[in-house]
Amino acid sequence: MVEQALEILRRYPPGARDGQSLWVRPAGGPIRKGKRRGLSKLPSDWRGQMLFRSGLPLDMKVPLMIAAITGLRPSELARSVLVDAGPDQIRISIQGAKVTETSGQPLRRLSFDAGTRIAKVLHILASNRGGQFQVAIPDPRAFSDTVRRLSRRLFPAAGYVASPYSFRHAFAADRKAEGTSRDELAQMLGHVSERSQQAYGVARQGRMPLAPVQAVAASRAVVQRVELKRWAAAKQLDQPAPPPGPTSDGFCPPPNAP
Template identity: 30%
Template sequence: MSDKPRHSKRYGLSKLDPQWREKIFASLHSQRLKLAVAVLSCSGCRPAELERGVIVRFHNNQLQLGIYGSKVDAQTGRGQPVRLLVVDQSRTWAQFLISELCRHESRHMTIKYDAGGISQRLREKSREIWPRRKTLISGYTYRHFMGKSMKESGETAEKIAVTLGHASDFSQGCYGRSGSGKRSAGQHGILAAGATNPVRHSPKTDRLERFIKPVEKNASSVESVGNCSRFST
């Protein structure tokens, strides 16, 4: 294995301020940017999915996010066309979304932001808040954090795959790494997740788990949010 230092987002998570999401969010003044970052914080969606538009609604006393997958191929079975997440309402960014939804009679809205633009704004904020740090935050940092936190929280591979919009439970190996300290355990905020298609189990996942210390699995079900193919506003 090469001794060359790694600079990927998942390896850089351990170097970030433990409160980096909170500090970034508190520093935002633009309403449009704050809405976009709130969606990233709640869902860990891809920046390209945010660019397409994420539907946010308050339904059945739940804060729900509907995401149309950006990496989907029907012929190869890649990705999830649609996924629906139910998120923890106690988080600062979730409360902000709810307050904005209350301004709309329909209690739903579509939030969009340019994929390249959101990462550029976040990098600028990183330099502003932590001028001496080399590790900069981008849109994908939120996605890697989501994967890491869910792994450290003991969530099932199926629930993680659905949350990230994967068709297979093996793809999540590219997102985040469960650390020995488990600093991010319990911080992901995903209460339930559902997607258009069932998650395929890969034998590679079993081989990978042999090298990972088993943790108690969370009982949250991916079935509890219903049929996501019918998600609409």
């Protein structure tokens, strides 16, 4: 429906008469293109600059760190994220958004080496609070506005304004450049279908990861597109045909695990 409306606007722009369009580009710079394409316009270290040159207070900087190293959605940050410190690693547990009976990961957990800069900060914060702490934002829209304002201030000539979803695209691009398997990346992004990741990042945009992912676990196994359709059909018929279920700790075995 949106595409149809845009096509109508292209053919019959507002104020058009006698074949002449009176439509003008709104003020504020060029029309924003897709977030995945726009990443190439930002400096190669744009995430590091936004995290460590932002001047944001700690309560805003920590959610930004979580978004940068996990690629989670802003709506998932609003649900509260658990940061847990192990001896040499941190584990970040995320309650998924866009979850239905046949799509999305209700829960996923990413583990990181605590030696990298961002992971080290999160590890210290967790250790100082008894080993774990919760991170949440009160309003995803306000958080997104903060990220955009910060991007405009730091990169005024970029021609592209970063948003929280830019971190998600960059996260996926890094993983693809590393050669992460499709199943693992699907679980990292909170997908149950291995094809959903096609919408996020491309390998040529990958940079040195801010914090390499050591392991991932999710509450649902990843299924192929054909299998997902069969599963959805089985759900409609109330037939028990789901993919493998989680273990006692709430997570499915890692992809390709014996």
